[in-house]
Amino acid sequence: MNNALQAVTAILGRIRVGATVAFMLVSGMMAIATPVTAQNFNFSNVSVEGNQRIETATILTYLGFGQGEAVTAGALNDAAQRIRATGLFESVDVVPQGRTLVIRVAEYPTVNRISFEGNNRVRDAELGAVVQSQPRRVYSPNQAEADTAAITQVYADQGRINATVSPRIIQRSDNRVDLVFEVFEGGLTEVERISFVGNRSYGENRLRRVLETKQAGLLRAVIGRDTFIADRVAFDQQVLTDFYQSRGYVDFQVQNVDVSLTRERDAYLITFNVQEGQQFEFGNISVTSEVTNADPAIFENALRLRTGVTYSPELIERDIARLELLAIREGLNFVRVDPRVTRNDRTLTLDVEFALVNGPRIFVERIDIEGNNTTLDRVVRSRFDVVEGDPFNPRQIRESAERIRALGFFGNADVDAREGSSPDQVVIDVDVTEAPTGSLSFGGNFSTDNGFSLLAKFSQRNFLGRGQALSFNLQAGENSNIFSFSFTEPRLLGRDLSFGLDASYQETDSDAALYDTTTAAISPRFGFPVSENGRLVLYYAYDFTDIKDVTSTSNFITDDEAKGAVATHALGYSYSFDTRRTGLNPNAGVLFRFGQEFGVGDASYIETTAEVTAQTLVLAEEVTLRATIEGGYLAFENDDSRISDRYFLSSRTMRGFDAGGVGPRDLATDEALGGNAFAVARLEAEFPLGLPEEYGISGGLFLDYGSVWDVGNGASAANVLYNDFTPRTIAGVSIFWDTPIGPLRFNYTEPLDVQANDQIKNFDVTISTDF
Incomplete structure (x- = not known):
């Protein structure tokens, strides 16, 4: 009986389970077959809660639907996202409550003030600007985080990559906060080493001098270029490429730049991996023409390139500019010069064919200048060789851009061309950023010739935005007082004609001197080019000189005092020829100067001066060789010059002597008399000393040979020593040091051939200058 009941129960259980499963399957099939209907809302009222500053109407504009419209749940979510995207609210909740939509918001606070803490190296104003x-x-x-990144970048640009910035808010009343950026500046991360891989022709010291980025060294506090800046390194790659290509390495490449940090993260290591390639020279140079009426022979005579010269793209550009200018002079507009270069790998030469072709007929519609708040438009326009209506030449525009940058008035100058009102018209846009052009300085000056003096100087290179140069110089010393004034207008009447005015007043008063002087001078001048490398200056000069308070017993000097004050008028000229920047060899150059002055008045004279200097770089451009020959001759009427007129060789002209330590001397008193003639030859070599390049210290050797002679007035060996040409020879070593106050030169001299009465000076310090 029990077994029968159990069997019946099991059967019934299976029937119920099967029915349940069947019901579920049927329900699922119905669900699949019947689509789900999305929930819709319809609000007759919208309530906004929590807003204090933001108007309710403003918030409702972001909903995207109006009252009474059917709205899906997705549309409500989109409306909430739009309100959050305004950035005005810390939280946004959209809650349907029956026929009412409730929007609950929590507003972000208002920034009460912004401050910086912990910043010592960077001022608040600099940080506030970013x-x-x-x-x-x-x-x-989000904006606070972006500001944090910007402040961090300011420190990174200064070499402090470990600087950290944390934004912090301080709650104030009325839902306001103070935003405080807490700065930990960290240490300075400098460029510890710059090295090169793959360089064979030039040493690391030479290549480092090309770069804008510098290694940190003794002068790290003032170098300002020993921090790692990515843009600067990118610029260094370009200047390195230009350096090699201007020396004939046409295949040169910077393959990559490896920048790494030391383990302590306190210094950068920069490695330039370069591939130099072979050095090429110019091969055959020719001119061809595709332009009617253009005679190639005429243009070929204008070329300066010659076979065998080391290849340089800059030299090609210069000859292209010459040919296109010649075409304009020949009345051939829209002529372009297309340089076609043929490579000869076997001979390592590049043949250049300058092809004269017809360019597009495009005209300059106008020149727009922006950003020049101080500089007048005409100053910028004067750098252009074209005006509105002239044929458009892209090369001329590039050259004009370089001339604008060379003014030194602008921190940045961009020149671009765009299409004008028609396809055959272009508009040239000039966008500049003004830079400081004036200075006012107070300081001291020391010269081994003149002693210590205080000085004040004002200079302005862009006076009143007119491109004019103006300077005043006041110097008060133990031996002399000097005032000087100079003014230059570089573009008189809008032409390449300069006008200048120089004036000076000087009094000398020294207990150690044999006499005191008062001198005044004024000189207007005009200068203009006479050739590609030549320039001529014409000037008038008025000079007043008075010798007084003579303590010397020399008859020569007392006779000069007895003549009283002397005033002269003079007309003169000075011609200079300079190939240092425009010659065929980027490593060599020549400077030649020649001038004469014709004076009348209380004294009549003709003064002739000349100087020629040549310089070249040798031994992979590590050593600079320089040779100078300089001389002058004064021809006075009746041979009647005074001691204030004659030449005295300073330490700049011939090293190794005290002021007045070389030349004719009074036989009776042994006092220096100066001479009407001088001639000096100087040979110099400058080379690295193996010290880190960033120290700015190099060495040099020099040899000076020359003399000053001829007192005039019928002087003879009976009363004057060394009145004839009596050469002296001085050798020495130099230490050059680029300091924060300027380049200094320390000279240590050794006389090789001097006279018994000469006054020797074995050491002096001067300002180092390039020739």
Whole structure:
């Protein structure tokens, strides 16, 4: 009986389970077959809660639907996202409550003030300039994070990559906050080493001098270029490429730049991996023409390139400019010069064919200048060789851009061309950023010739935005007082004609001197080019000189005092020829100067001066060789010059002597008399000393040979020593040091051939200057 009941129960259980499963399957099939209907809302009222500053109407504009419209749940979510995207609210909740939509918001606070803490190296004003968060505006966490990154970048640009910045808010009343950027500046991360891999022709010291980035060294506090800046390194790659290509390495490449940090993260290591390739020279140079009426022979005579010269793209550009200018002079507009280069790998030469072709007929519609708040438009326009209506030449525009940058008036100058009102018209846009052009300085000056003096100087290179140069110089010393004034207008009447005015007044008063002087001079001048490398200056000069308080017993000097004050008028000229920047060899150059002055008045004279200097770089451009020959001759009427007129060789002209330590001397008193003639030859070599390049210290050797002679007035060996040409020879070593106050030169001299009465000076310090 029990077994029968159990069997019946089991059967019934299976029947119920099967029915349940069947019901579920049927229900699932119905669900699949019947689509789900999305829930819709319809609100007759919208309530906004929590807003204090933001108007309710403003918030409702972001909903995207109006009252009474059917709205899906997705549309409600989109409306909430739009309100959050305004950045005005810390939280947004959209809650349907029956026929009412409730929007609950929590507003971000208002920024009360912004401050910086912990910044010592960078001023608040500099940091505030990069921060976009502003007082009385809504606080935005995203903007605060962006400001944090901007401040961090300011420190990174100064070499402090370990600097950290933390934004912090301080709650104030009325839902306001103070935004504080807490700065930990960290240590300075400098460029510890710059090295090169793959360089065979030039040493690391020479290549480092090309780069804008410098290694940190003794002068790290003032170098300002020993921190790692990515843009600067990118610029260094370009200047390195230009350096090699201007020396014939046409295949040169910077394959990559490896920048790494030391383990302590306190210094950068920069390695330039380069591939030099072979050095090429110019091969055959020719001119061909595709332009009617253009005679190639005429243009070929204008070329300066010659076979065998080391290849340089810059030299090609210069000859292209010459040929295109010649075409304009020949009345051939829209002529372009297309340089076609043929490579000869076997001979390592590049043949250049200058092809004269017809360019597009495009005209300059106008020149627009922006950003020049101080500099007048005409100063910028004067750098252009074209005006509105002239044929458009892209090369001329590039050259004009370089001339604008060379003015030194602008921190940045961009020149671009765009299409004008028609396809055959272009508009040239000039966008400049003004830079400081004036200076006012107070300081001291020391010269081994003149002793110590205080000085004040004002200079302005862009006076009143007119491109004019103006300077005043006041110097008060133990031996002399000097005032000088100089003014230059570089573009008189809008032409390449300069006008200048120089004036000076000087009094000497020294207990150690044999006499005192008062001198005054004024000289207007005009200068203009006479050739590609030549320039001529014409001037008038008025000079007043008085010798007084003579303590010397020399008859020569007392006779000069007895003549009283002397005033002269003079006309003169000075011609200079300079190939240092425009010659065929980038490593060599020549400077030649020649001038004469014709004086009348209380004294009549003709003064002739000349100088020629040649310089070249040798031994992979590590050593600079320089040779100078300089001389002058004064021809006075009746041979009647005074001691204030004659030449005295300073330490700049011939090293190794005290002021007045070489030349004719009074036989009776042994006092220096100066001479009407001088001639000096100087040979110099400058070379690295193996010290880190960033120290700015190099060495040199020099040899000076020359003399000053001829007192005039019928002087003879009976009363004057060394009145004839009596040469002296001085050898020495130099230490050059680029310091924060300027380049200094320390000379240590050794006389090789001097006279018994000469006054020797074995050491002096001068300002180092390039020739």
